[in-house]
Amino acid sequence: MHSPHRQNTDRRDNRHPNKPQPRRNSVAFAETAENPTVQALSGRGLERVRNSVDVRRMSQGRGVFDAEIVYGGSTFSLPPKMTDDNMEMQRRSAQVMLTITARDLKDVDPDGGNDPYCVVSVSDASMARQRRWEEIGRTEMLTNTLDPEWATKILMTYYFEEQQRLQFEIFDKQGAHKKRMGVASMLLHEIVGQKYNRKTKSLYEEGKHQGTITVTAEELSEGRQESVYFVVSATDLDRKDFLGKCDPFLKIFRYNEDGTLQLAYRTRYHEQTLNPKWKPFEVHINQLCFGDKDREFLIECYDWDNDGEHDLVGCCTTTVNRLLNGHDKILPLVNEKKASKSKRYADSGKIHFHKVYCWMDFTFLDFITGGTELDFSVAIDFTKSNLPMNEETSLHHYDKHKANQYEIAIASVADICQHYNSSKVFKAYGFGAKIPPDTRVHYNFPLNLETNDCRCLGVDGLLNAYLVAQARVELAGPTDFAPTIRFAARNAAALPDDGSKYSVLLIITDGVITDIEATKEEIVKASTLPLSIIVVGVGYDSFDEMKILDSDNHMLSSHGKYAKRDIVQFVQLRKFLPPHRELSNEDLDEAKAKLAKEVLYEVPGQLTSYMKSKGIYPRSPGSPFEVQPGTPIMASSPRGFGGSNQSSLRGSNAGSHTSSPRSSRRRLPQEPVNELGQMRIC
Template sequence: MEGDVMDKVEATATVCDFDPISGSIPATKVEITVSCRNLLDRDTFSKSDPLLVLYTQGAECKQWREFGRTEVIDNTLNPDFIRKYILDYFFEEKQNLRFDVYDIDSKSPDLAKHDFLGQVHCTLGEIVGSPASRLEKPLGGIPGKKCGTIILSAEELGNCRDYATMQFCANKLDKKDFFGKSDPFMVFYRSNEDGTFTICHKTEVMKNTLHPVWQPFSIPVRALCNGDYERAIKAEVYDWDRDGSHDFIGEFTTSYKTLCRGQNQLNVHEVVNAKKKIKKKRYINSGTVSLLSFNVESEHTFLDYIKGGTQIHFTVAIDFTASNGNPSQSTSLHYMNPYQMNAYAMALKAVGEIIQDYDSDKMFPALGFGAKLPPDGRVSHEFPLNGNIENPYCNGMQGILDAYHQSLKTVQLYGPTNFAPVVNHVASYAAAVQDGSQYFVLLIITDGVISDMAQTKEAIVNAAKLPMSIIIVGVGQAEFDAMVELDGDDIRISSRGKLAERDIVQFVPFRDYMDRTGNHVLSMARLVKDVLAEIPDQLISYMKSRAIKPNPVPPPYSPVDQPQTNPV
């Protein structure tokens, strides 16, 4: 009896709520390969000896920092550099890069002592979002000179993206309950290099049985063994108790390598309770656990789809209701301050500047809602900001900002605040292209209280079946309770008894991201990091729900014959 009590104490210390892989998986890593063509020739008796330097820029500090240099390649104007750059990639951040090319004339590490051949600025998103993740840009930086071109290719580094799906059953487990059998569940742990164990999966509880068959479950292979296929995996079996003091039944160890053999005698494991074994001479085991099935699939990533040609289409919808205040007064959320952007413009620019890298034509529909339109004063909940019903597309971020400012001069702010029309507007486009080639992101910027909650919920539930996501940015000081409900992070949104198939809405109040010192660049970087963080997973969840695999990547770019490299 005393042993059982100790089992309970130990069990409560190890079995708890957990996230199997949180915090342990690094950012997506991207490898950048660089080539140049038709560089300037700075050497008199031979060709240039180029070297490339990459500089990166922090989100909070605009200072350029040297990230790394390639090798020097002797006597060529068309270098294909062997040394790669490996960068952490974040979809939700604007990661500015600068590539400088030099003709190396001596062994001095001081770049000022070498001839500058040109430079190019871009973002990591621009490279990744280009067709086949290959970006070609002209080099500049020397007035009046053609400096040639740079070719940047991005490749996601495989970080063991395999998922293992397995199913277990048990036989003749120990009976632990007075008035029934047992309510067994299993807990899996991966072993660490220091001999400790980290919990990585917990099965569901099977009620009142000594012969449970648990549901199949999927787990990243890296969470199970961290890439070491021989590493021990420990499984513990417990009898569930309502008060959380679960009874320990027994344990066994295996490895990923053994599990890969599938259903066979090697994967029938005796469940052993070491304390019972010491106390009872005739003790054999506390039952057996058998592997019923095991298979491994590679998980497709966001970058796989982008590289395969999936385009992200960005639509913006701006709240023109009267609660924003008169745009000509400084208290208005739409106030046109000649010296700084208002919150609407900041949110628009922050999100748009990142998403535009993933849309090849850079033409974006921009809509307004809740205003009276000229000439007859009718109220509209989906009007084009550029005034062109036939073609609501604006050219790039600046085009949207210009159309927004123009609209403020021509429409009358009114109401009510209806979201459903703009959600349905974008959904109609998404419904027409469900093959994975296009994904739609709607950005709604609003000052608050929604008037058509029931219709908006229905529109979102319907849109959750489509290739689209919705970002809502709240500006001003209003209460945003309704927006939190639409977000669906805690409780999945439903309409008329029907649950949304996926969580596609992300809401954030801009005021939570405003920098206290008035640094708007910092405010925008903080905002966009949060609002875009869920988009990659939402895109993947749609693709998985429709069993859409990424398109094969076009044939890789083949470099020209490579001259001798200098390892200096």
């Protein structure tokens, strides 16, 4: 056992000069070597790096390709090194690699020798209005084949909250000229949301079928980092203060190669307790033990004093592997000074390790690739503050020629989320309304009052259900959120605990919450569940109280208890809609894209923070989940507004749904019956 005597605790890592150091493959240029993608490929077949002769620009804000590499026989174009200002965006995005193949291309070369290559372009919200595409890469040319499998990979940055449409054009090289063989487009969401991250679509040219193209997306790991996650408490600590209490905190040290100690982590102190329970924390494994799980590290417990002269309670040593194997669940905290003075001395308390596990820095895409699906729900505010629906000023006013603000919000968010659920089944319900002839105010009633079923298929199914409720309910109140969040939390708690499902609740409202304290309490309770809550404010109220729920700067609290995670995101729709003027279709599409980008921005981080808190790792791609068969779901739409993909309805019959083999295995929850008898609360 190493002595707990410390020397120069703030000293940086000073490894022994003879100790082997980690080796990184050498590259041609230092600037390129610092590129995160190069670092991700380092040690995995990186062969060479060279300047790119053909410098191509990506879409605005994405940078310039500044290098080209060859990795495992494949060629990549690389974006430049990311600056410190972009680190937050980097954490919420991912570098993906596209692999492209085509089958059954049609012969377009009169000489019979088809030499195909593929050009890939992207169009995002800022480019859609001009119907503009920007090239992000192209494959090599293959000779004399109608079934090409290109080796060149296309690199791009994936953003969950954005609609990134890709265009794939296949050309035949004919001497100094070229002839297009076919074209197809698809959303990046469609690719990464598919099983095995693979999407196949038909190629067309001049309205004629020209074969198929298959695109596979793979995330590039940018040097995953491993941490050790601790849930720790202590019992029966020595009394240190004048009043017989203690203000304990922990300091964790790494043993350096030269015998010195380096501080790896310090907890907050607990006031006036001999039995503290510290908040869960994590320590980077290199900071803890140089990545060696059999290397001892030191834990010291102190009594905090405001003069900085903290008193040592006791210390212990252990290793990561001993903790992982359960050998050191409880360890005595020993004060050597006290032990040397008394033979009867045993210890100064005990430290308890309730949960210890290693955690890789997994990303949102890791879980999506492993089969995690989003369980998406929508809750609509039908309170009186929306104004009578027969008035044009009502936020619920129906106009067959244009969408109201509720429809815009529904379509914007659901259009992205639908790609992350294989069945494309959403739950939709309303709150704060009377349902004639019943005179009571109801919460969590299914929007589709014709079927009394809260489940809807796709974006069109959601919008159809909304219009059914819009035509039949009577606006009432008050604007209580607590019942809706409580019900969503109950649904989230019923999801499998294996990471296969994660709930996203979208609440669309027009006014001030009337039960703010009860709402805060429900959010704090729900912060331990697989749930994210998105609140979109429509209309022109200030929504000051709503902003309290979006705890970006500090954790939400209620009755002295703090939320375990930040699970709420609030956005006002009016930020994206120009006031007092009609919107063109292009304006509307841009507004929807910008709204979706903001409201969904925090979901990837919220999902991964939940998985980390529960120690859930992503599954291997394609691993099946045990689920039960689903049931037919209505999915017709009176106007077809908001559904970007009519094929998602899986058939022309409004009342039937032909499931794919994968979606038919999904379990649909049973809804309980509410006070209206046959109507089911969703």
